[in-house]
Amino acid sequence: MNEATREKLTNVSVATLATALYKRGLRHQVIQGVHPIGWKGKNMVGPAFTLRYMPAREDRNQLTEFRNPQHPQRVAIETCPEGHVLVMDSRKQADAASAGDILIRRLMKRGGAGVVTDGGFRDAAVIADLEIPAYHTRPSSPTNLTNNEAIAINEPIGCGDAPVFPGDVIVGDADCVIVIPAEIADEVADEAVEMTVYEDFVVEQVMNEGQAIIGLYPCTKDENREKFEAWRKAQGR
Amino acid sequence: MNEATREKLTNVSVATLATALYKRGLRHQVIQGVHPIGWKGKNMVGPAFTLRYMPAREDRNQLTEFRNPQHPQRVAIETCPEGHVLVMDSRKQADAASAGDILIRRLMKRGGAGVVTDGGFRDAAVIADLEIPAYHTRPSSPTNLTNNEAIAINEPIGCGDAPVFPGDVIVGDADCVIVIPAEIADEVADEAVEMTVYEDFVVEQVMNEGQAIIGLYPCTKDENREKFEAWRKAQGR
Amino acid sequence: MNEATREKLTNVSVATLATALYKRGLRHQVIQGVHPIGWKGKNMVGPAFTLRYMPAREDRNQLTEFRNPQHPQRVAIETCPEGHVLVMDSRKQADAASAGDILIRRLMKRGGAGVVTDGGFRDAAVIADLEIPAYHTRPSSPTNLTNNEAIAINEPIGCGDAPVFPGDVIVGDADCVIVIPAEIADEVADEAVEMTVYEDFVVEQVMNEGQAIIGLYPCTKDENREKFEAWRKAQGR
Amino acid sequence: MNEATREKLTNVSVATLATALYKRGLRHQVIQGVHPIGWKGKNMVGPAFTLRYMPAREDRNQLTEFRNPQHPQRVAIETCPEGHVLVMDSRKQADAASAGDILIRRLMKRGGAGVVTDGGFRDAAVIADLEIPAYHTRPSSPTNLTNNEAIAINEPIGCGDAPVFPGDVIVGDADCVIVIPAEIADEVADEAVEMTVYEDFVVEQVMNEGQAIIGLYPCTKDENREKFEAWRKAQGR
Amino acid sequence: MNEATREKLTNVSVATLATALYKRGLRHQVIQGVHPIGWKGKNMVGPAFTLRYMPAREDRNQLTEFRNPQHPQRVAIETCPEGHVLVMDSRKQADAASAGDILIRRLMKRGGAGVVTDGGFRDAAVIADLEIPAYHTRPSSPTNLTNNEAIAINEPIGCGDAPVFPGDVIVGDADCVIVIPAEIADEVADEAVEMTVYEDFVVEQVMNEGQAIIGLYPCTKDENREKFEAWRKAQGR
C-alpha cells in the first residue's frame, strides 16, 4: 500500500474513518466486537491478508493435523506478506482459540503489521506484551481444532460481520478496527486527515472557549469557519 | 451418489444417523437451528453443492447486481447438479433472505434434491407448497443483498455450525438436517437401516408388550436379543 | 390512508415491498422476528398507531394498575382508529405478554386492522382463531406488568428493530411485516403491483417453460421483455 | 395431588394462572421458551418429577453409557410416578436431544402425565402424534450425550429459567407451561376457576355487547359487577 | 437534588443501594451490562436527564442531519441541566456509537454529572481520560446515525433493561450503575449510609478478627450487635 496513506491512517481515529465511509454509503465496515489486546499506543495499519475458518469435523481436526506442513493456519502465518494485517474469519466463535502467542510471535518476526480475529486468542496475556497489534473478542485457551478448521487463505471473508477483501486496508485504534476498501483507501485517508484537523479545532473550542457544539460540530456558521481557518493557519496544519 | 444409499437414507431418521455418526466420533454434524418449510412427508437426500455468503458491502450489493449473469447466487441455482442439495452458508443471518420462491422453483425444475440455509427464505409460505424440500431458520422478506453477498460456489462451508464439504451427503427429515461425510455415507446408511429395524422392534415392545427400556434400549439382555431375532424373522426384515 | 393503496398492498408480498424500499435506500423496514398467529390468508394493511413499553418498575406495576382508566395499554386499545394497525414496542421482550385475547378482541370489534408486537401475546391459541391479523414472536402467558410498563401512545418507536412512525403503512403477509413510510406508501404500492405482475410472469416461465433465471429475473434480455409484454396483454393485467 | 385440583387446572389457561401467581408476588413461574409438540387439545397437569442434566464430559458420555442400568435418564423414565410430569433441566441447551420418542412412549405407557424440557426432543414429529403432552424448544436430533449428562433425579432444578421443586404442580396449555408451588396449588386452582368465569363473561360482553374494556376488565364499575352476577346465574356457573 | 443526599450517595456502593432497593421490592434498578470508561475513583451521582433513540431510517439519518440545530442528540447535550446525568436509551445496540468525545467534553464543560448509554461510545479511549464519569457497554466507532435516531428528550426510558424516569437519581460506582426512584432517594441514601457503616464493621471483623459470616452478616447475634455498637462509637460514625 501507499506509504503516505499508511502514515496518514496511523494518525486518525477509526471513528473519523467510519464517518468518512458513512458519507460514501458504507455503513458496516467496523469489525464488531473486537478490542486491542494490550493497546500499544499506535494504530495498526496494513492491507488485509485473510484466513477463513469453518466448523471443525472431529476426524479432520486431531492434534496430529498440526504436523501437516500444509496446515492453512500455519501456512497463513508463514506467507502473510510483510506489512500486512492477518484477518481471521473465526465465525465469531470464541470458545476456542484462533491462534496463540507462538504463532503471533512468528507473524511479528516476519513483519506482520497486526492480527485480528472475531474469535479469541489463547495466551492473550502474553500477546499483550508483544510488539504487534492484536485484536480479538476475549481470551480463549482451547486449541482452535476444538471448533474451527482453518480452510482457506486470502479469500474474501467476513470478520465481526464486516466484509473483508484481501488487500482492503485495515486500521485499528484503541477502540475498534475498520476495513477500508482498497480502491478508496487513499482518498479516505486524505479526508480523514482533514476531518481530524477540524475535530482538533472543535476540541480546542469546546474545552478552552466554552463553545456550544451546535453550529460548530458540524460547522454551519460562517464565523466558526473563519475561526477555524485562522486557527489552522496558526497551527501550521 | 450411490442410489441404494440414497434409498436407504430416505427411510431412516436424522436422529438415528446422528447416533451412527456419534459412534464414529462425529458429534457436530447436525445443522443447528433449521427446520423444514412445509414438511413434505419424505426425507431430503442428496450430495451437497454449496454457496457461501459473506457480509454485504453496500457498493457491491445494489439491486443492479442481479443483472450480472455471473452473480454467484443465480449461478449456483443454475449449476447445482441434479439430485444435489444446495446448502447455503448464510452466516446464521436470517434478517435478510438467502433466496426466494422463484429461485427455488428453478432449482426444483432443474432437479435439485433440496435446499438448506442457516438464514431464512423469503416467500416461505409459497415455498411450503413446492415439491422440493427446503429448510431454513425463519421466513425473512428482505433481499439477501441487505446483509449478505454471495461470494463462492462449492467451497467447504459451515451451515448452522456444521461442517459441509461439497459432496457430503445431506439428509433432512421432519426434525433436522444432518451432514454425512461422503466417504462414510454408504456404511452409515447400512448401519442406520440396521438400527432402525431394532428401534422399530423396541417401539413394538414398549407399546404393545409394556416392556421397560432398561435392558431393551440399548439391548443388554440375551432374552431381548432373542425376541428381536424372532420378531425380525417374522417381519421379514 | 388511500383506499386504492390499501387494496394494492393487500395483494403484494412483503418480499416485493422490501425490494421496492431497498431501491429507495431503505434497508431495515421489516420488523424482525415476528410471524402471524394463525395466518388468515390475507395481508394485514393499515397505518400504524403505536404503543411504547418501557421496563417495569415493580411499585408502578401491581395488578391494581389495570383499574386505572388511564392505563396506556387499555387506552391504546380503546383509541386506536378504525383501519389502523396497533404496533407495540415491547423492547423485543417476550418473557411476558404484550396483550391477550380480550384486548385483541376489543381492538377487532373497534375495527382495528391488526396488531403487531415484538414481544409475545398470551392466549395466542385463541387469537389464532380471531378475525384480526396478529403478529408476535412467541406465545407468552405472564401479564405484561411483569417486565414492561405501557408508557406512551402514538410516539415514534422501534418494533423488531424497524423504525415505526405513527401513520406509516404497515403490511403483513404470511412471512413478515414491513413498515412503509407514509409519504411513499402510494408510489411503493404502485411499484409493487407492477413488480408482482412481472414476478408472476417469471413464475410462469420457470414452471411451465423451463426457463433459466439468468436474463429473466431480473429481465436483462429483450426477448424476455417482449415475451412478458405479450403475456401481460394476454392476461389483461 | 388433589384430583379436584387436577380437574380445575385442566380447564383454565396458563395466562390466568400466571396472573393468579403474580398477585402472590410470584413473577417468574412460566417456563420460558417452550411450546407443545403437537398440541393435543387438553392441558397437561401433574406434579413435577425432575431430571437434571449437567455439561457432558466426553469420557463419561460414550454411547456405551446407555448400557448402564443406572443411567439417570433411563431410570427417570422408569421411576417417574404415574400422573406426574417429568421436567428436565437441560440447561436451555437444544443443540442435542433431551430424549426421543422411545423414552417418551415408555413414559406414556407408565402413566406419565407429560414431559417438559428446556432443550429439544429428537423424533419430535413422532412425539407430536403420541397421546402424551410434550413441551420443548425445538426438534434436536443429536443424542443427549453430545452435550449433556443426566446427573440427578428429583432435585430442585431450573427449567426455562423457572424454579421447579419436586411436587410443584405443572400446567401446560397451547401456549406455555407454568410451575405452581405445591403448597398453593389448591387455592390457585380455585382462584383461577373464578377468574375464568369472569373472563368468559368479559369475552361475551366484548364480542356480543360491544362493551369497552375500561371498567370491565378488570371490573371497576358496579353496573358491570351486577351484569356479571346476573350472567353467571343464568349460566349456572 | 438534595445536596446532602448527593454527598451520601457519593460514598456508598451500588451493591449496597441495590440491597436497599431490594428491601423495597425494587429488583431491576441496576442498568445491566454497562461499566465505567476509565474509572475515575469517585461515584457518579445526579438526577437523570434522558435521551431516547429509535431504530434509524436511512433517509432521515444522513450525515447532513447533524447540521440541524434541533437534532435531539445535540440538543440533549446543550440542555442537560448542570449536575444531571445524561442517560441514553440506545436500545442496547452497541454496533454504532451513542456519542463521542466531543459531545461528552461539551457535556462536561456544561457541568454534567455524568453520562450513561446502554450502547457504546466512540473515542472511548479519549473519554477515559476526561474528568466526567461515563458508562457504556463497549467502544463503538460508527456514527450513531448508522442504526439509531435520537428522537426524544427527557421521556421515561429503559436503559440496560432498567426503568429510568427523568429526575430519578443515578449512581454509578466502579462496578455498575443504579437508578433510584426520585421520591425515595433521600431515605435510600440514609439507609445505605447506615448499611455501609455495618458492612465496614463486618469487613473489619472478617479480616482482623477472623470471624465467621454466619450470625455476623447479616447480624443475628446479640453479641455481634453489641460489638458493632462499641466499634461504631469508637470510630465516631
Added chain:
Amino acid sequence: MNEATREKLTNVSVATLATALYKRGLRHQVIQGVHPIGWKGKNMVGPAFTLRYMPAREDRNQLTEFRNPQHPQRVAIETCPEGHVLVMDSRKQADAASAGDILIRRLMKRGGAGVVTDGGFRDAAVIADLEIPAYHTRPSSPTNLTNNEAIAINEPIGCGDAPVFPGDVIVGDADCVIVIPAEIADEVADEAVEMTVYEDFVVEQVMNEGQAIIGLYPCTKDENREKFEAWRKAQGR
C-alpha cells in the same frame, strides 16, 4: 491434592493444559466466558468445591433468608476446605451477583484457593485488590436473591458450560479457567510441564533464531528435536 501437582499446575498455562486434555478427547473443560478480577500474577490451583444455584422463587428469596444459618451460600463459604476452589454454577446469569467482597474475604481468610462463578460478583473493584484469585463474567451489584437461589453444596455442576465434579482440579491463569478431572490431574500436570519446556524452546527459536513454525511447532524435524535436546540440557530443565 498432590502438592507436587499443585506446584506444577502453578507454572503452566491453561492453554497448554487444554491441549493436554484435548489429546485425551476432553474438549470442553474450559469454563467459558470468565476472566480474572484483578489478575494477581499467579495461577489459581485447587480441587473444586461446588455451589449450585437455581432460579429464585420470590417467596423463598427475601432478604431475611440470609438470617438462616443454613443458607447454602453462606454455608459453602464456611465449609469450603482449605486449598480448594469454590466453583459456583450461577446458570451463566450475571444480572445479579453470585457473591460479594465480604464472603470472598471470609473464604480467603479460611484458606480458600480461589473462587469462580459463571455469573458476576458485586464489589468486583474491591475483590480485585484481595489476595485471592476470583473469576467471573462481569461485575454485578444486585443481590443473588434477585434471580438465583443457592440450593446445593458439592454436587456435580456445570460452570460456563464445563462439567465440574467435586474434587476436579481447577486451574486459572490470566486468560481462562480449566477443569482437570481429578483422576488424571497428576499425569496431565506432568505432561503440561513437559510441553511447557518445549514451548519455551519454540519461543526462543522463533524470537531469537528467526525460525519458521512449520516443522518446529509441533516438532516434525529431527534437527529441531536435536536442537531442543541440546537447549534443554543447557537450560538444566
